[in-house]
Amino acid sequence: MLHAALLILSLAAPPSTQDAVAPAEERQRETVAFVGARLVPIAGPEIESGVLVVQDGVISNLGAVDSTPIPASAIVRDVTGMVILPGLVDTHSHVGGGWAADSSAPIQPEVRLLDSVNVRDAGFQRAQAGGITTANVMPGSGHLMSGQTVYLKLRDGGVVDELVIRLDDGRIAGGMKMANGTNSRREPPFPGTRGKSAALVRTRFVEAQAYQRKLAEAEAGKEPDRDLALEALVEVLERKRIVHHHTHRHDDILTVLRLAEEFGFEVVLHHVSDAWKVADEIAAAGVGSSIIVIDSPGGKLEARDVTFENGAALERVGAPVAFHTDDWITDSRLFLRSAALAVRAGMSRAKALEGLTLAPAKMLGLGDRIGSLEVGKDADFVLLDGDPLSTYTKVRETWVEGLRVFDRSDERDRLWAVGGRGAGREGNDPCCCIGEKQ
Amino acid sequence: MKRSMLLALAALATVSAPGSAQDVAVRGKIVHTMAGAPIQGGVVVVQGGKITAVGAAVDVVIPDGMRTLDAAVVTPGLIDAHSVVGLAGWLNADHDSDESDTSAPIQPELRAIDAYNPREPLVEYLRGYGVTTLHTGHAPTSVVSGQTMIVKTRGDTVAEAVIVPFAMVAATLGEDAVRDDEVPGTRAKAVALLRGELLRARGYMNKKEAGGDQAPDPDLRLDALERVLRGEVPLLVTAQRTIDILTALRVAEEFGFRVVLDGAAEVYDVLEPVQAAGVPILLHPTMARASGERENLSMETAAKLDAEGVLFALQGGYEAYVPKTRVVLFEAALAASYGLPFERALASISIDAARILGIDDRVGSLEVGKDGDLALYDADPFEYTSHCIGVVIEGEVVSETAR
The missing domain is CATH 2.30.40.10 (Urease, subunit C, domain 1)
Structure with a gap:
């Protein structure tokens, strides 16, 4: 009701630009050409003065200004002087304040963050303000396995269903959160040692292997009873659900690699504070690392040796590197900064930018859909007003599937980007106009 | 030696x-x-x-x-105008966390010099980014948590590091100083406790001055507050919400002591009274988490304070988890990105910080x-x-x- 009223109000206002007031469904069908920006496609060389054409929510063309035709039907946006990056992909976020596993057991693969995340939390607006278009929203690290993660497109939406990503087989895209080291060591039934931690995980995966065999061997109609936990673990064993594994210390990192090899699951290492100590082993395992860049080391013993140099150390040995915010550990609005600080410590510019876009997209198994301008x-991308690695650069606009979800010139969006009175409030409250903000 | x-x-x-x-x-x-x-x-x-x-x-x-x-x-x-580094360590473990004793709400007698570890790795870490002076001490976790000190980021002993052993008394207003099922349990109770203790300190001071039969037994707690009442050290009041900022001004006016405002996430809404009181501000880190009492913080507040001519400095601040310290160089950089002119941003981590800390005769500029x-x-x-x-x-x- 309120939304309808606001929509009428917004339609009554004189349009300032052609694309300012059209309802979302129509806008999605509009073709927009962004002309004159420096394009950073990630998948290919940078284009000094380019054209990016967006149609039906996907990228329909891109190239140099003098060689790329602009469809007659396109709305033309002159974005000379801007830089366009693919939408940033955050492999590890806690926006929306969701919790999955509870304190009843250390391994709870059946629990889904999907059922807990609050997409109206202001954290989502801040992430959009930071240029993030896809986020792996995860439960915490206080369990060996704290539940299923959910990959969300940061579309404007009031319910989680509007943000989920559907895979070709209809499943909702997401991974499995695991952790080792000290966070998941607690009073029973949680493990008291690292050895016990690994034993509990192995035991559960052996059970899942047995369940998987029964499923495969059962005659039609005689399948074993459904078991939500084992079903999820079978998805992991069949590499249909990537494990996102919190791990800090060098020996814990190697334990993750050992378990992944034993059970054949696909894994991404997360945080990886000691990556620089075991970079060769990580590279040999062919496993991706999603690293955190934090302003000072420590916070706990196992993160004592975390360093800005992890990105460079992994790049040197050819291991894939992505960054993550771990929001609220670091601020989604400043996600570009993580890559810039890695460059400060020796990472190449190209690999650092890839670590915000295509590398994390691949670590979510979404590399064919997002992560580069192709x-x-x-059509997920970010308009910046300067070099992506400069302190002084701001995200001007964020687009998801051909729709603008953040516009720094919009007063409400600016509040989320900068802060101020009311910035902590839920983004979708009825006093506001998130659905109509363009 | x-x-x-x-x-x-x-x-x-x-x-x-x-x-x-x-x-x-x-x-x-x-x-x-x-x-x-x-x-x-x-x-x-x-x-x-x-x-x-x-x-x-x-x-x-x-x-x-x-x-x-x-x-x-x-x-x-560079000067980090407010930190807990050296009392709080990088491991965040019991053995390196000496920034906060919550056994009593008001403990101005806790000296920073008795808790500062000059060999704490975070000291060397900050120094690597150019920080040479650190105002550090007890954390903003109780109504009065203890004293602060000023050190250079060098030396193997506190004596080699320290330049001002007793810089300020650290007080906190708002939720961080209030706990369920403890005293104080509300904001108003916290302020009543603080005023009561300041009254006692005033009485103690008066009796000392009267001397003779009147002379009171020495009291470490009241000695520390006496120095505040005499204006020898300021009360450093951490306050994020407008109501707590205004409370700080109200109590300072009542007792006539010097205040340095700390944190001040919502100060942009009460600039007029803050300016009228002439109170300097140790502003929250630009990248401080915008949650809890700081949910309304703005990364443009530094620029706004500068435009209004308010004396302020930036700080590394206090984090209960990670990062265990922020780096003022990075905080000033963000403030510069969010509208604070370059030289002013640099001033907020050098000469202006020195002015607020009262050490500008010695550090903060190249003269x-x-x-x-x-x-x-x-x-x-x-x-x-x-x-x-x-x-x-x-x-x-x-x-x-x-x-």
């Missing part, structure tokens, strides 16, 4:  | 030979002295730990044989007679991808690793 990929 | 040696050396400054551990010259393509316009192609000469010359390269002669460092950009050694504390950079210090390439404290080169 024809046919989702 | 070492301290007296340093003093002796300082006394010999004018006659010390070039090549002494406290002599160094620094050349910068740009030297931000924070005392006048930046010098293009500048030189700073430090002898016996003190600055003996600052100026354009053409005007300043570097003594023969003096060790000379080069940098693209030279600034004063003859001041401590030879410098930070060297290979490019714009605020750019994420620049490096701090050298740090000098009182003429001693304490870091040469690019960070």
Whole structure:
């Protein structure tokens, strides 16, 4: 009701630009050409003065200004002087304040963050303000396995269903959160040692292997009873659900690699504070690392040796590197900064930018859909007013699937980007106008 | 022992030979002295730990044989205007967490010098980014949590590090000082406790002055508050919400002591009374988490304070988890990105911080007679991808690793 009233109000206002007031469904169908920006496609060389054409929510064309035709039907946006990056992909976020596993057991693969995340939390607006278009929203690290993560597109939406990503088989995209080291060591039934931690995980995966065999061997109609936990673990064993594994200390990192090899699951290492100590082993395992860049080391013993140099150390040995915010550990609005600080410590500019976009997209198994500016990929991108690695650069606009979800020139969006009175409030409250903010 | 040696050396400054551990010259393509316009192609000469010359390269002669460092950009050694580093350590474990004792709500007798670990790795970490002076002490976790101190980021003992052993008394208003099922359990109760203790301190002070039969037994707690009431040290009041900021001003007016406002996330909504009271601000880190009492913080507050002419400094702040310290260089950089002019951002972590801390006669700018504390950079210090390439404290080169 309120939304309808606001929509009428917004339609009554004189349009300032052609694309300012059209309802979302119509806008999605509009073709927009962004002309004159420096394009950083990640998948190819930078284009000094380029054209990016967006149609039906996907990228329909891109190239140099003098060689890229602009469809007659396109709305033309002159974005000379801007830089366009693919939408940033955050492999590890806690926006929305969701919790999955409870304190009843250390391994709870059946629990889904999907059922807990609050997409109206202001954290989502801040993430959009930071240029993040896809986030792996995860439960915490206080369990060996704290539940299923959910990959969300940061579309404007009031319910989680509007933000989920559907895979070709209809499943909702997401991973499995695991952890080792000290966070998951607690009073029973939680493990008291690292050895016990690994034993509990192995025991559960052996059970899942047995369940998987029964499923495969059962005659039609005689399948074993459904078991939500084992079903989820079978998805992990069949590499249909990537494990996102919190791990800090060098020996814990190697334990993750050992378990992944034993059970054949696909894994991404997260945080990886000691990556620089075991970079060769990580590279040999062919496993991706999603690293955190934090302003000072420590906070706990196992994160004592975390360093800005982890990105460079992994790049040197050819291991894939992505960054993550771990929001609220670091601020989604400043996600670009993580890559810039890695460059400060020796990482190449190209690999650092890839670590915000295509590398994390691949670590979520979404590399064919997002993470680079390529024809046919989702029209997720960011307009910046300067070099992506400069302190002075701001995100001007964030677009998800051809729709603008953040516009720094919009007063409400600016509040989320900068802060101020009311910035901590839920983004979708009825006093506001998130659905109509363009 | 070492301290007296340093003093002796300082006394010999004018006659010390070039090549002494406290002599160094620094050349910068740009030297931000924070005392006048930046010098293009500048030189700073430090002898016996003190600055003996600052100026354009053409005007300043570097003594023969003096060790000379080069940098693209030279600034004063940075000042972190409020920290808990040294009391709080990087491991966040029981054995290195001495910033907060919550056994009683008001404990001004807790001295920072009795809890500061000069060998804490975070001290060296901050120094690597150019921080040479640290205002550190008890954390904002109780109504009055203890004392603060000012150190240089060097030395193996607190005596070698300290420059002001008792800088301020740290007080906190708002939710961080209030706990369920404890006293105080509400904001109003917290303020009543504080006022009650200040009244006792005033009575104690009056009796001391009267002397004779009136003279009270020594009381460490009231001694510390007496120094606040006498204006010898300010009350550092951490307050984020507007109501708590205004409470700080109200209590300060009632008792007539000096206040330094800390945190001040919502100060933009009460600038007028803050300005009228002439209270300086140690503003929250630009990148402080916008949650809890700081949910309404703005990354543009520093720019706004500057535009309104309010004296403020930036700080590394206090985090209960990670990062265990923020780096003021990065905080000032973000403030500059969010509208604070470059030189003003630099001032907020150098000369303006020194002014608020009352140590601007000694540090905060590159001027003859001041401590030879410098930070060297290979490019714009605020750019994420620049490096701090050298740090000098009182003429001693304490870091040469690019960070």
